[in-house]
Amino acid sequence: MTHYKLTYFDFDGGRGEPIRLALSIGNIDFEDYRFPVSEFSSVAPTTPFRQVPTFEVDGEVITQTNAILRYVGILSGLYPEDPFQALYCDEVMDALNDILAKVAVTFRMEDEEEKRQAREALAAGPLSLYARRFGEMLEARGGNWFADDRLTIADLRIFLWTRNLTSGLLDHVPKNIVELNAPNLLAHLDRVTSHPAVAAYYARRADKS
Ligand SMILES: N[C@@H](CCC(=O)N[C@@H](CS)C(=O)NCC(=O)O)C(=O)O
Numbered sequence: 001m002t003h004y005k006l007t008y009f010d011f012d013g014g015r016g017e018p019i020r021l022a023l024s025i026g027n028i029d030f031e032d033y034r035f036p037v038s039e040f041s042s043v044a045p046t047t048p049f050r051q052v053p054t055f056e057v058d059g060e061v062i063t064q065t066n067a068i069l070r071y072v073g074i075l076s077g078l079y080p081e082d083p084f085q086a087l088y089c090d091e092v093m094d095a096l097n098d099i100l101a102k103v104a105v106t107f108r109m110e111d112e113e114e115k116r117q118a119r120e121a122l123a124a125g126p127l128s129l130y131a132r133r134f135g136e137m138l139e140a141r142g143g144n145w146f147a148d149d150r151l152t153i154a155d156l157r158i159f160l161w162t163r164n165l166t167s168g169l170l171d172h173v174p175k176n177i178v179e180l181n182a183p184n185l186l187a188h189l190d191r192v193t194s195h196p197a198v199a200a201y202y203a204r205r206a207d208k209s
Contacts, residue, residue, distance in 0.1 A: 001029070002058055003057075003058050004028065004029070004030035004055065004056065005030065005031040005033055005055070005056040006020060006030055006031070006033060006054075006056075007043070007047070007052055007053060007054045007055075007056075008020075008033075008034060008052050008053040009034065009035065009036070009052065010034035010036055010037075011037075012202075012205065013160055013163070013164055015053050015065040015100070016065075017160050018065075018069055018153060018160060019053060019065070019068055019069055020032060021156050021201055022069060022072045022073055022076050022153055023072050023076065024201045025076055025078060025197040025198070026072070026076020026077060026078065027076075028075055028076060040052075047061070049063055055068040055071075065093075065097065066090070066093045066094060069093065069157070070090075070153070072153075073089075073152065073153040078151065078153050078156070079152060079153055080148040082148065085148040085152075086147070088146060088148075088154065089146065089153060091137075092134065092146050092147075092157065093157050096130075096157050096158065099127065099161075102122060102126050103122060103127070103170070106118045106122065115171070115172065116171075116172045119170070119171060119172035120173075122173070123172070123174060123177055127165070127173060127177055128181045131177060131182045132182055134158060135181065135182025135183070135184050135185050138182075138185065138188055144188075144191060145191075146158060151192065151197070151198075155188070155192050156198075159192035159193065162185045162186065162188065163189060166178055166186070
């Protein structure tokens with residue numbers, strides 16, 4: 001049997017979480033290697049691009065969230081077979097990577113005032129724009145799912161982004177930014193959270209903690 005190993009931070013979010021979810025939904029066994037953020041400086045040099053997540057397939061190390069996610073999405077039946085529906089998925093996931101990269105810059109800012117200004121500018125600009133566009137895409141694709149009229153890896157990525165933004169954990173970004181720009185993403189968040197396969201995954205996680 002193929003040995004899969006995901007290496008990512010020890011929280012239930014970020015770029016690693018949709019990969020964990022897709023594997024679990026597909027009943028694919030994998031080693032879920034989680035490490036504390038404080039240990040990143042020792043893990044990073046062991047990875048090809050000094051970044052996580054990494055995904056090992058029988059010991060071969062693969063990088064890039066969306067590439068990994070497409071692969072595990074195919075294995076787990078969460079990536080559309082129809083090329084155009086697959087394109088919808090890819091568009092959303094690549095756009096999400098772009099906005100995450102803009103926010104990631106602010107995590108490296110040590111000066112609190114500089115970070116506050118940068119985050120407020122992001123909230124007023126790109127974060128609002130991306131939320132609006134994602135909301136419009138969802139609407140244009142039927143209102144429930146981002147592709148294929150069902151749960152796909154695109155939904156797994158977006159609902160985690162919405163969950164993060166609404167959690168208030170991103171300092172200096174108003175908690176209601178999604179509500180103001182794309183209220184349908186909040187309904188999407190509920191829809192994905194209550195999807196039986198997703199709910200079952202988090203029920204298993206809660207049992208473990
Ligand atoms: N293009 C990569 C980006 C991965 C990435 O930026 N990961 C973050 C953690 S979520 C990281 O390792 N950041 C450290 C760095 O870039 O120095 C992907 O999509 O997987």
